[in-house]
Amino acid sequence: MTVRKYLILLAVTVFGASGDVCLARGMRDFGAVSSSNWRQLLTAFLNPWVIVGICLLILFFCSYLTALSWADLTYVLPATAVSYVLMALLAKIFLHENVTLEHWLGVGLITIGVGFVATGPSLTVPARHPRQESESAATRVVSQKSTRSEV
Amino acid sequence: MTAALTWAGIASIVLTATAGDVLQSRAMKEIGDLGAMRREKGLLQVVRRVVSSSRFMLGLLFMALAFFSLLITLSWDDVSVIGPASASLTFIANAFAARIFLKERVDHRRWLAALFVAGGVVMLAR
Secondary structure: OOHHHHHHHHHHHHHHHHHHHHHHHHHHOOOOOOHHHOOHHHHHOOOHHHHHHHHHHHHHHHHHHHHHOOOOHHHHHHHOOHHHHHHHHHHHHHOOOOOOHHHHHHHHHHHHHHHHHHOOOOOOOOOOOHHHHHHHHHHHHHHHHHHHHHO | OOHHHHHHHHHHHHHHHHHHHHHHHHHHHHHOOHHHHHHHHOHHHHHHHHHOOHHHHHHHHHHHHHHHHHHHHHOOOOHHHHHHHHHHHHHHHHHHHHHHHOOOOOOHHHHHHHHHHHHHHHHHHO
């Protein structure tokens, strides 16, 4: 894993959490949407918070796809779950939502879960693309070393 | 609406979201490192390569199905039930699907990570 790849994982986390918070902030201006006023949803696309939220979520999706191009799905999903923690913090700071003790326990569980994958290899499948051959070989060596050290 | 229907909706969300994630992960591995490709050939070429992948487009379709399943299921029951249940079960389902369809080596660390994150999501979403 290079610094650039850690930055991509950080981008997935930050863009995902901030995009969701911006969407939530924007949708507060509209109130609850029901089947009788669903047309109101269309005007939501003109709300600046919603527009910024959508732009951030597009950046999230691009960085998520980039991460999936060189790391396992079972690595990317838990490693970027920090976005749930960030979302709770942003919701408390900017939306003044109540973050309970139960929420902080959830934050703790997610942090432990991220710690489990962060110590392992990011790619465990053979590369399907020539460009990834060298890195995949290196990953296998690191993986073998870590398995040996565990034994 | 009955609880059985709510759980059928949750199952639909989990299955379609997992199918979308697995298809997109497979498509990205086939295309190769997007960052390196962007530096070599430019952003336009990367976008062209990604959107021309039928697996990626199928993954996108499943993600859209997951989103609409979520919307429909939310009209049947509380978000406090559907949100945590679907998010946490999707984490677990992804671990199973990645092992079976993507042949990823899901060792004890990754299982524990999926379980801890799923548990954390349930508590955060309450």
